[in-house]
Amino acid sequence: GESVGLHLPTLSVQEGDNSIINCAYSNSASDYFIWYKQESGKGPQFIIDIRSNMDKRQGQRVTVLLNKTVKHLSLQIAATQPGDSAVYFCAEKLGGGADGLTFGKGTHLIIQP
Amino acid sequence: DAGVIQSPRHEVTEMGQEVTLRCKPISGHNSLFWYRQTMMRGLELLIYFNNNVPIDDSGMPEDRFSAKMPNASFSTLKIQPSEPRDSAVYFCASSTGGSGELFFGEGSRLTVL
Numbered sequence: 001g002e003s004v005g006l007h008l009p010t011l012s013v014q015e016g017d018n019s020i021i022n023c024a025y026s027n028s029a030s031d032y033f034i035w036y037k038q039e040s041g042k043g044p045q046f047i048i049d050i051r052s053n054m055d056k057r058q059g060q061r062v063t064v065l066l067n068k069t070v071k072h073l074s075l076q077i078a079a080t081q082p083g084d085s086a087v088y089f090c091a092e093k094l095g096g097g098a099d100g101l102t103f104g105k106g107t108h109l110i111i112q113p
Numbered sequence: 114d115a116g117v118i119q120s121p122r123h124e125v126t127e128m129g130q131e132v133t134l135r136c137k138p139i140s141g142h143n144s145l146f147w148y149r150q151t152m153m154r155g156l157e158l159l160i161y162f163n164n165n166v167p168i169d170d171s172g173m174p175e176d177r178f179s180a181k182m183p184n185a186s187f188s189t190l191k192i193q194p195s196e197p198r199d200s201a202v203y204f205c206a207s208s209t210g211g212s213g214e215l216f217f218g219e220g221s222r223l224t225v226l
Contacts, residue, residue, distance in 0.1 A: 032213040034213060034214065034215075036217075042219055042220075043117075043204055043217030043218050043219050043220050044204070044215075044217045045217070046214050046216070049213060049214060089155075089156065093213045099161070099168075099169070100146050100148075100158040100161045100169070100215075101158070101213065102158070103148075103155055103156040104155070105155045106155060
């Protein structure tokens with residue numbers, strides 16, 4: 001079946017460096033993608049989203065890139081801070097309407113001092 | 114804005130007991146989602162409602178699981194009888210339906226002994 005998956009379960013970076021978290025999706029019909037951040041003991045929190053008619057979107061310190069040719073999504077975090085330590089999930093939405101999101105397994109981002 | 118409110122935050126019960134998890138979505142949101150999170154399977158969509166009507170319950174694992182949404186401000190997820198393999202964190206999320214972003218609660222951590 002179609003699924004959203006992440007390449008790496010754990011990513012360790014130095015504080016102040018940039019982080020790149022990758023995600024592969026397999027359903028070319030997906031038209032909406034979201035990155036969520038989940039801190040320990042909390043629910044997932046929205047970071048940034050992108051629609052399939054775009055290839056890049058920027059937020060505060062975060063950038064999402066979408067490559068539809070290879071069905072790849074990435075989240076770039078600039079100048080990572082200790083507070084960025086969390087599990088990051090990509091999620092896709094299949095089609096329009098109020099359908100639920102399909103989540104990947106998650107990448108644990110660890111910030112080294 | 115109070116966000117999505119879930120209760121209880123933690124529940125420990127014995128196998129065979131009935132478990133009821135509760136959710137209050139964000140006021141004005143017309144879509145509500147129940148997710149289950151485990152280390153092995155990640156975040157799985159169990160069921161979602163649109164305007165209080167169940168739309169897709171294909172993710173509900175077994176007949177032991179049931180969900181209701183009697184009004185726009187309240188939903189329950191019930192497990193009867195509970196089993197140890199039901200141990201997980203259960204998240205409720207809501208959205209406006211028109212957008213893809215889901216707003217998650219803090220989750221209910223269920224342990225079935």
